[in-house]
Amino acid sequence: MHEFGVTENIVKIALDKASEVQSSKITKISLVVGELSGFTPDCIQFYFDFLSKDTIAEKATLHFELPPAQLRCRNCSTVFHPKDSEWDCPECHSQGVEIEGGRELYMESMEVE
Amino acid sequence: MKKIEVVQNILEANEATAAWNQQLLDKHKIFAINIMSAPGAGKTSLILQTVARLKSKLSIGVIEGDVASTVDAEKIANEVTAVVQINTRNMPESCSLIANMVDQALKSLPLEDIDLLLIENVGNLICPSEFALGEHRRVVISSLPEGDDKPIKYPMIFADADAVVINKLDFLPYVDFDIASFQNIVKGLNPKVEIFQLSCKTGKGIEDWCSWLLNERRKIENQNEK
Numbered sequence: 377m378h379e380f381g382v383t384e385n386i387v388k389i390a391l392d393k394a395s396e397v398q399s400s401k402i403t404k405i406s407l408v409v410g411e412l413s414g415f416t417p418d419c420i421q422f423y424f425d426f427l428s429k430d431t432i433a434e435k436a437t438l439h440f441e442l443p444p445a446q447l448r449c450r451n452c453s454t455v456f457h458p459k460d461s462e463w464d465c466p467e468c469h470s471q472g473v474e475i476e477g478g479r480e481l482y483m484e485s486m487e488v489e
Numbered sequence: 490m491k492k493i494e495v496v497q498n499i500l501e502a503n504e505a506t507a508a509w510n511q512q513l514l515d516k517h518k519i520f521a522i523n524i525m526s527a528p529g530a531g532k533t534s535l536i537l538q539t540v541a542r543l544k545s546k547l548s549i550g551v552i553e554g555d556v557a558s559t560v561d562a563e564k565i566a567n568e569v570t571a572v573v574q575i576n577t578r579n580m581p582e583s584c585s586l587i588a589n590m591v592d593q594a595l596k597s598l599p600l601e602d603i604d605l606l607l608i609e610n611v612g613n614l615i616c617p618s619e620f621a622l623g624e625h626r627r628v629v630i631s632s633l634p635e636g637d638d639k640p641i642k643y644p645m646i647f648a649d650a651d652a653v654v655i656n657k658l659d660f661l662p663y664v665d666f667d668i669a670s671f672q673n674i675v676k677g678l679n680p681k682v683e684i685f686q687l688s689c690k691t692g693k694g695i696e697d698w699c700s701w702l703l704n705e706r707r708k709i710e711n712q713n714e715k
Contacts, residue, residue: 378616381581385499393495403490407499412645414619450677461641463678472677475648483495 383423399488402433406485411445412478446477506588510623520706521606526630528612531656533561534689536607540568542699550603552594554586554611585616618646625709626651633660637671648678658688
């Protein structure tokens with residue numbers, strides 16, 4: 377439910393970039409939203425449809441890349457993808473893990489006309 | 490059709506405002522902490538206990554974040570130098586404070602007169618971890634009746650905390666909360682975190698927490714003098 381503000385930022389970044397290159401239509405926006413970022417693509421899509429109305433980003437396709445959570449065991453350095461809330465290392469069962477990936481939240485690129 | 494490389498952090502606007510907030514706080518030598526927890530874990534109680542111990546030493550300001558009501562601000566108003574209530578109900582983020590809201594709140598606080606700013610975030614273990622406010626330290630409270638599995642269910646907020654407070658220690662005889670296991674999980678996610686065990690009801694453990702606060706404040710002060 378905190379995607380509204382984030383989607384406002386997405387629309388703003390997209391419109392600013394489009395105006396820099398003097399484009400009249402945004403057709404696609406590629407976003408990277410990590411599994412651990414705390415943001416949900418479906419919600420971003422929902423707010424995007426609403427917030428982009430009557431702008432040059434209206435009807436643009438949102439493309440989501442969803443990097444999975446990646447954890448590194450602090451004990452044996454195994455890198456693994458956690459299953460649900462099981463964050464223990466699958467190799468040595470240590471509970472000490474470092475978050476290596478999955479927190480990404482950025483706009484990668486756009487396509488304009 | 491033309492492709493444009495963007496590569497821009499979507500939270501950049503919030504992070505820029507947070508950095509600006511921190512500059513403003515540093516300019517006025519204010520040490521700020523962001524207090525986060527689930528609803529009912531004891532954010533307001535911890536603030537009240539902290540104020541009771543430290544108000545003779547420091548002038549304290551409070552920012553209260555809630556979806557609605559001024560209940561918390563009213564509890565605190567008589568105890569501190571200044572309090573501002575933020576209601577997030579009609580804002581784009583109702584589930585968390587964001588840097589812009591703190592920016593606005595700072596405008597109505599007497600910054601010249603404040604040494605310590607306690608920011609009580611909206612009760613929630615998910616959203617607040619994503620939004621920097623300009624604070625110097627992040628604190629997460631977990632209370633015994635909530636159960637010891639919160640760091641497993643909401644790891645991100647614990648991974649980013651500078652301190653974790655285990656509150657309602659007086660409940661220990663009545664609940665199955667494994668403190669050692671909780672501490673192991675939190676330290677596993679975040680080896681540098683300080684963990685405090687206390688009860689805002691009895692006052693047990695508040696002293697250590699307050700010493701840590703004073704110590705961290707000194708660190709920031711020294712850092713800014715350099």
